[in-house]
Amino acid sequence: NAGVTQTPKFRVLKTGQSMTLLCAQDMNHEYMYWYRQDPGMGLRLIHYSVGEGTTAKGEVPDGYNVSRLKKQNFLLGLESAAPSQTSVYFCASSLENSGGAVETQYFGPGTRLLVL
């Protein structure tokens, strides 16, 4: 099993450009998440999905959109990139946890994004 994979590994954008980050998991996990990691801020949740066709906002959703058209894929889009979106983006997945069970989140290798 590859676990959680992310594409691309690294990208440089100019302010105003758009791009999509792709996350794929082969563990048949119901839930998927997008986090960003910044120095001094730790990991923060951007958006998440509790199943195919559903998405919800996390704590820092502004400037991002997401889609979950297939259970195994979760896409993060930046419509008009800003320098403040320079960060490392991590995707994670887990089993269903709405009932209160504590489920481990498994992370991908990350995408480094630089917005000039």
Added chain:
Amino acid sequence: EDQVTQSPEALRLQEGESSSLNCSYTVSGLRGLFWYRQDPGKGPEFLFTLYSAGEEKEKERLKATLTKKESFLHITAPKPEDSATYLCAFPARIQGAQKLVFGQGTRLTINP
């Protein structure tokens, strides 16, 4: 506000020199605490989940423990390959799911 605080921020040890990393938390109704390892340029790698005070888990040279106020990651006779940033996190309820709330991490360097 629920939060976790990790100390120290950075720790340098000689190979074979045992030590402990601390994760203090103020979380009402803690339902679990996670430890992850993160290598430079990589994603967090799951190590342990602890569910209740008094619980301990071990993996190779690492042992994680949990009390009502803090968790420790003990590293015994470390090797250079144990160098990494170690993160602790707790699950927080969000609508229909849980998110992980992470500490800032401890950057551990093991010198040969």
